[in-house]
Amino acid sequence: MANQLLDAKGLNCPLPILKAKKALKDVPVGETLEVLATDPGSVADFEAFCRATGNELVESTQQENVYRFVIKHVR
């Protein structure tokens, strides 16, 4: 289980990323943030986000219409 949860379901670009960026600030380094989203574009967005910010995308899965991302706060 991730340490914190962000529900971004129903929101689309750029809001899930924007909220995740904010939420990640409150996650201590080494711990994880779980994000739930429904925007199909968010899959590519979270890959790009983690790549560009140097955090680790531990998990990117889809169940029904909900995408689930687990991000480890690296820096």
Add this chain to the structure above:
Amino acid sequence: MGELATTTIVGIGGFVIGLVFGAVVQRTNFCTMGAISDLVLMGDGRRFRAWVLAIAVAIIGTHALYFGGAIDVNKSIYLTSNLGWLGAIIGGAMFGFGMTLAGGCGSKTVVRLGAGNLKSLVVAIVLGIVAYMTLRGLLALARVQLETATNIDLKTRGLNNQNIGEMAGALFGLPGHAARAIAAVVVAAAFLVFCFKDADFRRSTTNVVAGLMIGLTPIAGWLVTGILGADEFNPTPLASLTFVAPLGESLQYLMTFTGSTINFGIAVVGGVIAGSFLMAVATGTFQIEGFTDRNDFVRHIGGGALMGAGGVLALGCTIGQGITGMSTMALGSVIAWLSIIAGGYLGVKYLEEGSFSGAVRAVFARG
């Protein structure tokens, strides 16, 4: 072919171009708003470079058609001698701000609509109505006032059009034709260098392909309206890809179908919806989505209205001015493009800070 009316041929051409555009955007996630938010929120410039690459490709193609004598781009709305600089600044900023609120620009809205997003249906309807109000309706009165008061007639300064090359040539005493060619080569080369000097972008095949393909669509548009649409009795106005006015015209077309004829822009909108729908179904990304909270609903309506009015004031959107207009290297298009980027930047900051004053403070605090 002799049996088909010119308007039908232009309609088919527009639909096919729209089909390709919609499929490419849906598949590659090309997004002008996303380009700005990627830069601001995560310092990732790959999608922004895809946009710049599309402009470079469009500049090269458009100038090849112009200097090859195939298309007289001076007849497009972008290069007229009537320079609407203030409309480009205000309208561009409104459009840029609006697209961040609405989760995407005019074209992205149409693409997402095709992929099942009903929030985009609301944005498209509001955008289309407000655009038409600004073109011909209640808001048109204010628009005409603004344009009459501020537009500059370049003819009084000895210029026939607002191509930045020709304008610079007139300043330095160079012949217009040569100055125009030089400016096109210099700008296109600079944009290509900006894109490909970045290793991240070079490695991102998706973004490179998106930039190349999207850049080809306005060139195809010139060919359809300029060559297939050539009719000595009833010539088609020279136009290419743009989404704001066509969204308004599409709504009107649907409502008055029996008394209307299709035009290029309307056909493109139809093609984009079909193209993104087919691609979404093929890739398993088609999904009906609606609003989940009230604030999101309000943001989308506000964003659609800002894009509708701003897009008409600026004579185009991130595609209409940001790629098609830029391909003609019109001064008004450059002003509109930069204003859209500035408005988009402010819009992302607004979403981040939660208030307009907070956004303005954030912009000036970080420079």
